[in-house]
Amino acid sequence: MIHFRLLRLAGTATALLSAIVLAGIALSAVAIAQAIATAALFTGIVTGAALESLTVATIVFTGALLVRPVLSMARELTVHAVAGRIKVQLRSRILTAEITAGPLASSTSRSGERQSLLVDAVENLEPYFGRYLPQLVVTFVTGGSLVAALIMIDPVVGIVVGAIALAVPFIPRFWDAALAGRGEQHWAAYSSLHADVVDSIRGMPTLKALGAVHLRRQQLSAAGDSLLTATLSQLKLSLVESGLTSFFLVAGPAVALLVGAARVSSGELAPTSLFLVTMLSFEVFRPFRDLSQYWHAGYAGVSAGNRISALLTNAEHAGSGAAGGAATATGVTAAAPHGLTSPHPAAHHSDIAVRADSLSFRYPGADSDALHNLNFTIPTGSTVAIVGESGSGKSTFASAMLGFAQPTTGELVIAGASTALLGHEGCSPLVSLVAQDPVLFTGSIRHNLQLVAPGASDSDLSRALFDAGAEELLDPSRSGLDAPVGDNGGLLSGGQRQRLAITRALLRDSPILLLDEASSALDARRENAILERLRETRRADGSARTVIVIAHRLAPIRSADLVLVFENGCLAESGTYDDLIARDGVLTRLHAAQTSGVLA
Numbered sequence: 001m002i003h004f005r006l007l008r009l010a011g012t013a014t015a016l017l018s019a020i021v022l023a024g025i026a027l028s029a030v031a032i033a034q035a036i037a038t039a040a041l042f043t044g045i046v047t048g049a050a051l052e053s054l055t056v057a058t059i060v061f062t063g064a065l066l067v068r069p070v071l072s073m074a075r076e077l078t079v080h081a082v083a084g085r086i087k088v089q090l091r092s093r094i095l096t097a098e099i100t101a102g103p104l105a106s107s108t109s110r111s112g113e114r115q116s117l118l119v120d121a122v123e124n125l126e127p128y129f130g131r132y133l134p135q136l137v138v139t140f141v142t143g144g145s146l147v148a149a150l151i152m153i154d155p156v157v158g159i160v161v162g163a164i165a166l167a168v169p170f171i172p173r174f175w176d177a178a179l180a181g182r183g184e185q186h187w188a189a190y191s192s193l194h195a196d197v198v199d200s201i202r203g204m205p206t207l208k209a210l211g212a213v214h215l216r217r218q219q220l221s222a223a224g225d226s227l228l229t230a231t232l233s234q235l236k237l238s239l240v241e242s243g244l245t246s247f248f249l250v251a252g253p254a255v256a257l258l259v260g261a262a263r264v265s266s267g268e269l270a271p272t273s274l275f276l277v278t279m280l281s282f283e284v285f286r287p288f289r290d291l292s293q294y295w296h297a298g299y300a301g302v303s304a305g306n307r308i309s310a311l312l313t314n315a316e317h318a319g320s321g322a323a324g325g326a327a328t329a330t331g332v333t334a335a336a337p338h339g340l341t342s343p344h345p346a347a348h349h350s351d352i353a354v355r356a357d358s359l360s361f362r363y364p365g366a367d368s369d370a371l372h373n374l375n376f377t378i379p380t381g382s383t384v385a386i387v388g389e390s391g392s393g394k395s396t397f398a399s400a401m402l403g404f405a406q407p408t409t410g411e412l413v414i415a416g417a418s419t420a421l422l423g424h425e426g427c428s429p430l431v432s433l434v435a436q437d438p439v440l441f442t443g444s445i446r447h448n449l450q451l452v453a454p455g456a457s458d459s460d461l462s463r464a465l466f467d468a469g470a471e472e473l474l475d476p477s478r479s480g481l482d483a484p485v486g487d488n489g490g491l492l493s494g495g496q497r498q499r500l501a502i503t504r505a506l507l508r509d510s511p512i513l514l515l516d517e518a519s520s521a522l523d524a525r526r527e528n529a530i531l532e533r534l535r536e537t538r539r540a541d542g543s544a545r546t547v548i549v550i551a552h553r554l555a556p557i558r559s560a561d562l563v564l565v566f567e568n569g570c571l572a573e574s575g576t577y578d579d580l581i582a583r584d585g586v587l588t589r590l591h592a593a594q595t596s597g598v599l600a
């Protein structure tokens with residue numbers, strides 16, 4: 001089972017795999033030399049040869065005895081070095097793929113499943129690359145050479161041994177498909193259980209609050225049973241395979257001995273050659289025996305490798321769209337295909353921060369657009385509010401701003417450059433997103449802030465906390481910047497978490513700050529005060545920052561320079577709050593619904 005797709009996963013370590021193969025072949029060569037010396041010694045003893053004539057055989061035998069452990073150690077070290085390198089490379093490729101694919105791709109798969117792919121699937125590939133694959137090559141090289149040698153000594157014994165040796169790896173190929181299928185089932189059951197456990201741990205407070213712990217326990221227990229069934233079903237088939245392989249491995253040398261003895265009695269093989277033929281026959285099957293220990297690693301590696309390959313291939317496809325003709329936001333230009341707006345050196349200083357030009361976006365597999373034919377401009381330095389009912393496309397627009405949701409048709413231009421050309425890599429320095437439920441990392445306030453601004457001084461951090469209205473976090477009685485935030489900010493209130501996330505975004509100093517319900521945990525008065533402060537803050541170079549606020553609540557949008565009202569993915573209306581309310585359109589309806597309590 002050499003899968004070339006899997007070989008590609010080994011990346012630059014493929015060449016190093018040959019070092020393991022060479023060490024394996026060297027070990028086999030030493031074992032063969034030892035076998036030949038043993039045969040010579042036996043023959044010498046049986047025929048009563050002079051001791052001096054056995055000196056060479058004795059030296060070879062002893063030398064092989066000493067060299068074998070050294071070579072074994074060298075091979076083990078190479079296996080660990082190569083496998084370690086492959087794992088590091090693969091994990092880094094998977095993480096890069098995850099980052100490139102962005103939140104849209106991850107929203108269609110479970111985080112626990114992705115976690116088991118990153119940890120367990122990569123771990124499963126270690127024995128595949130480090131043991132199974134090199135041993136496969138060693139087995140065919142040494143087994144094939146020995147059978148050829150046996151044929152030269154005695155064609156009949158050689159052909160019989162060759163035929164049995166061929167049966168060992170080929171007979172199991174009849175149920176390859178069944179084993180691969182069960183391997184897939186096993187992996188699916190394993191990763192699903194893993195994902196359920198991750199979900200349960202993450203959602204434990206919710207499960208307890210809902211009184212659903214018992215039900216969840218039952219579901220986990222059922223998932224555990226499915227995994228057990230899948231494991232046993234795979235194990236049964238593996239055991240049949242191992243049994244058959246073991247039979248051939250024992251029968252092979254025995255048959256060689258019988259055939260050799262028959263050839264001796266018929267006078268076609270010298271009795272003294274029988275020792276050599278028997279010893280060499282044992283050596284033909286020794287690498288097969290080693291290989292049979294790694295059958296399981298082979299199947300497990302193929303199932304894991306297939307999943308990793310699929311993920312990487314999907315990411316490459318997804319990435320090729322965004323990265324096609326990509327240019328960095330630093331002004332490196334590329335030819336703009338299909339008339340897209342290409343980045344230019346003045347991109348950061350454009351008067352227009354954002355321009356949607358007949359922008360439409362449809363999620364893969366959806367039957368309607370999440371964003372439909374949007375046309376508007378957002379001037380640089382302005383504060384803009386995007387409002388709309390739930391599901392109207394506000395967060396999808398935020399994904400488009402970050403280069404994750406690439407326009408299905410039309411164009412989204414940020415600071416003079418098309419997001420299709422910028423890709424996520426290019427959009428990221430231009431747009432800092434703060435989501436409603438931001439992720440904080442275990443550690444101190446300083447640790448979370450310096451994640452984006454490693455060189456920022458304490459006064460920079462304090463100013464940013466002030467600008468985000470989070471100055472109470474500097475309270476010395478709470479250890480100030482060194483105060484721990486807890487697991488995902490568990491030691492902070494919802495509003496403090498959100499303001500710390502806004503501070504983090506401010507420290508990135510990007511031209512556009514995008515707040516997606518980022519202050520929803522605050523009361524309206526405080527939310528307004530923070531937005532006012534954000535309007536006043538300047539970037540490090542003194543230029544005005546464009547602030548885009550996605551809001552459910554109407555209170556924070558009253559003072560916005562421009563309000564964009566989304567409805568079913570379309571731009572229903574736009575203007576200042578007062579103009580729109582005076583127009584008595586969609587915003588008025590939203591306003592009325594909110595004040596009457598229909599909308600939250």
Ligand SMILES: Nc1ncnc2c1ncn2[C@@H]1O[C@H](COP(=O)(O)OP(=O)(O)OP(=O)(O)O)[C@@H](O)[C@H]1O
Pocket residue numbers: 104107108363364366370388389390391392393394395396397552
């Ligand atoms: N990952 C996704 N895959 C498929 N469809 C999606 C995905 N995310 C959102 N949608 C759909 O796209 C439409 C717009 O969703 P979006 O999240 O942008 O709305 P929203 O205005 O931000 O809503 P809310 O105010 O509730 O957050 C909805 O119909 C939603 O069901």
